[in-house]
Amino acid sequence: MLSRKELFKDTLKKAAHAWKRTVELHLTEEEANLLRLYIDQPGYVDLHWVMFVPAIKGQGTEEQQKKWLTMAYKFQIIGTYAQTELGHGSNVQGLETTATFDPSTDEFIMHSPTLTSSKWWPGGLGKTSTHAVVYARLITEGKDYGIHGFIMQLRSLDDHSPLPGITIGDIGGKFGSGAYNSMDNGVMRLDHVRIPRDQMLMRLAQVTREGKYVHSDVPKQLLYGTMVYVRQTIVADASRALSRAVCIAVRYGAIRKQFGSKAGGPETQVLNYKTQQSRLFPFLASAYAFRFVGQWLKWLYTDVTQKLESKDFSTLPEAHACTAGLKSVTTSATADAIEECQKLCGGHGYLNSSGLPELFAVNLPACTYEGDNVVLLLQVARFLMKTVSQVASGKQPVGTTAYMGNIQHLMQCKSVVNTVEDWLNPAAIKEVFEARALRMAVNCAQNISKAPSQEEGFEAAVAHVQLIIVTKFIEKLQEDILGHGVKEQLQKLCGIYALHLIHKHLGDFLSTGCVTARQGSLANERLGKLYAQVRPNAVALVDAFDYTDHYLGSALGRYDGDVYSALYKEAWKDPLNETVVPDGYQEHLRPLLKQQLKLSRL
């Protein structure tokens, strides 16, 4: 119910309190970073910890890190990540802001040459950040060396006013009433703003005092390293958001009753309807699947980072493909699922008090930020095409593409599934997912060689990413899992996750010859049985997420199930209910009613 200004101020207050607690409790950087999950409201702190600090860590020299991170860690400065412009977001190489080196003063001149070069979107830029890592085209000795990162001070540390030559503001209201409106996404224009040479982030490339451009012997893609880091964290965020929506819809489905026995007996819990289960339980399974794949991705990222530190860059392309692909598939599925959860809760799901509209509005932009999902899947396709061509020339693929090495078998195998029970076998499931992914990638590579088109590989990329998620779920089940019966429940969810994908993408599985129509219908039959088996434990499976009522913020998802009194209470909190007779009655309603009454008496 807060206005934009109040909401923004409320976020500032929460962030300041979180920082106070960080200091009092001596939290580590990782713990301080995690506080954003408890604030649970987009704000400048997200950009500071998740992008500004990692950008300096990844692209700054040791000296630069020492100087800037020391201040950033103490919040003496607040930073953001200013990459996107009004005219270009996806195409980073198309950015227009310039950083021209002036050897006479040993400075860079930062400039926005056109309207479309205005920085546009960076979180916290609008009203909060004092500093930013700004991405701009580096020009020295008359030559354009492409995009590089620069640290810029934007606002005075005394009175917060923008520094000379910098025009800065908020880009305006966003989707939904609350949601991302707590964040001051900003616009910024630079008019020949001078910064010292040592504010260019110089780990990947340097400009000497004389203006010579020198590139370090590291891959230039490390410039994109911050995005790889954030994409990895977004997968965990997606799993969290999805599990919140599913928790609300499952708990409410157990409380809500519609229609009953003909004899006037008790009505049926809507969660018992098969149609409800077939719409909802795949989301429950996906919430678990995304959590496990998110944990694995975090491990992969840590592993790649350690390798990079010892100058081993071999796993960088895979890290890029995995983070880009998983970010895309999980955020798209999550946004779609939250929207569907609203429908699964019927009319009440449309109320703000259900918590679902806010959850949807906050998570929807994850499909766009940190790389538009389609653009990122095309990057995965590019990686797959390269791998297919390497396999064709005899190179053994590794990591998540290792399955492609089994090309002889996977290109011609037929699924062994013959009964409904055969779909319980993880090996049988994995084989059809591998065969589908490989055949789609190979078909795509063949089509591209006939008529090159970047966009061909989109579906192949989705198939590959879904294979990763299914595989990581299966691998999780091979670990020791504590708790009586927990493993069995997870096995059912894993089956649901994989089989619902077969159901949804049956066209792919049939057209690539991985499964027959009969095997497809056996998979559906198995799926129906799994839904029935999961039903008795569905509420326990969402309780296991361990969300407090406060965190869920939903009248429908309450732990105690007292939904109707909560909805009733929430309704009375609406400002419209502050007065019995509404504002505007005297001006607009009364005259109208009176006039119509008069007319009717004539």
Ligand SMILES: CCCCCCC/C=C/C(=O)SCCNC(=O)CCNC(=O)[C@H](O)C(C)(C)COP(=O)(O)OP(=O)(O)OC[C@H]1O[C@@H](n2cnc3c(N)ncnc32)[C@H](O)[C@@H]1OP(=O)(O)O
């Ligand atoms: C967590 C909660 C808080 C969230 C807050 C969220 C706030 C939001 C912040 C933002 O949105 S910041 C802005 C994010 N912007 C983007 O994500 C832009 C997306 N675009 C790109 O990343 C790139 O432009 C592109 C699409 C990858 C294309 O890059 P380029 O123009 O250089 O072309 P290519 O020829 O396709 O690539 C060249 C080469 O580089 C490899 N590569 C690309 N990206 C990476 C990477 N990140 N890491 C490693 N390698 C990368 C690519 O595969 C090519 O390799 P080769 O095939 O040539 O070997």
Ligand SMILES: Cc1cc2nc3c(=O)[nH]c(=O)nc-3n(C[C@H](O)[C@H](O)[C@H](O)COP(=O)(O)OP(=O)(O)OC[C@H]3O[C@@H](n4cnc5c(N)ncnc54)[C@H](O)[C@@H]3O)c2cc1C
């Ligand atoms: C809430 C939010 C917060 C953000 N925070 C930041 C931030 O802090 N810092 C920052 O720098 N940026 C930020 N951004 C910007 C964000 O990174 C970009 O919006 C994003 O990268 C997408 O770029 P775009 O807007 O240019 O989309 P576009 O690329 O213009 O996309 C438009 C459409 O074109 C399609 N398309 C584009 N290229 C291709 C292609 N090659 N093939 C096929 N289809 C294509 C896309 O799929 C999409 O459907 C934020 C954005 C949002 C929404």
